Amino acid sequence: MQLEKIISISGKPGLYKLISQLKNGFIIEDVVSKKKVSIGNTSQVSLLDNIAMFTFDKEVPLFEVFENVAKNYDYKEAISHKSSDAELRDFMAQSLPDYDTERVYVSDIKKLAQWYNILSKAGYITPESFVKAEVPAEEKTEDQPAEVTEKKTAKKTAPKTEKTAAPKVKASTSSAKGTPKSTHRKMG
Known part of the structure; x- marks a missing residue:
């Protein structure tokens, strides 16, 4: 899924796409309205590409969960993030059956449903x-499966990120290199 430049900004509703870099910030575009605005380097940004959800035995990238939701809802909008807690938990159980019920909170499920519906409305789903994007043959190696090579290639084009194991950490931008830095967030 080609969404490595889709971000969530703390304090701003909706999802945004990174468009270009400024001297002291970035130009972003609302994925639904296509309205462009600028943000400063001090904005707390989370790259959706760096968010994962907990299962009992591993962490599943958010886009894999989006794919499960899309298949369950025939690539149309899912339930509302304003649904009851029980409905949201049922939605999560259908989307990621082995999700960790103790570490994935209802607030995380609400965010998942809301973000999925925003992306669906914007035509991303x-x-x-x-x-998966095709990787040129010269970038593949004999001892690496295509999936591993694809992931490395995708990371070359994605903004630099720091990864930590701490869940629920908000990301922030860095003015040092002019590219957004984010922590690897886990939902749950």
């Missing part, structure tokens, strides 16, 4: 959006 299609069967084609979940097809």
